[in-house]
Amino acid sequence: QVQLQESGPGLVKPSETLSLTCTVSGDSISNYYWSWIRQPAGKGLEWIGRIYTSGSTYYNPSLKSRVSMSVDTSKNQLSLKLSSVTAADAAIYYCARGTRAAAGIFDYWGQGTLVTVSS
């Protein structure tokens, strides 16, 4: 059974960089697209971007200037960095796997990690 687990600091100061890791178990991360999706408290879902295990990325234009994603196939991990955070970046952050049929069908999700932005 594929499992995803997000980890990282739950509290980030304004203007600093948010850094999260997603560790995948139960299957190799190779040859899949992996996305990051966030959800502000009580609100809807926003797709942040995706990375393929080759390292190619696509970022949501709304966040593109501040987002960076990477993958470490040796550790079966992906990572997300979001710079210059503000209160608007406070959310639950999820990593999710895209299926081989279509990168945008998310069949496995992590439980999510809550990020608060506060000084």
Added chain:
Amino acid sequence: DIVMTQSPDSLAVSLGERATINCKSSQSVLYSSNNKNQLAWYQQKPGQPPKLLIYWASTRESGVPDRFSGSGSGTDFTLTISSLQAEDVAVYYCQQYYTSPHTFGQGTKLEIK
């Protein structure tokens, strides 16, 4: 970006009755090369991540009960729960994967009447 608009925002249905949720995209999500609608539905229960229910607008994910069905094409789609069960209380989201950025509807909260 493709805007996804769901209706209604909330819905209360009696146990055993049919629940219908609508989703409209601001442009067609029908991909001509494979004639498939690039539309998925997710269910999110409190404190949990979204769960994939339906993709290609009408294909049920493995393990999803057959009371869940999806229909529609182009810009208009529907998620139907044929006989509401207590465990179906959740927020439901549609999502397009026709183009990036992938976008979600605002969600429909389904409750028991």
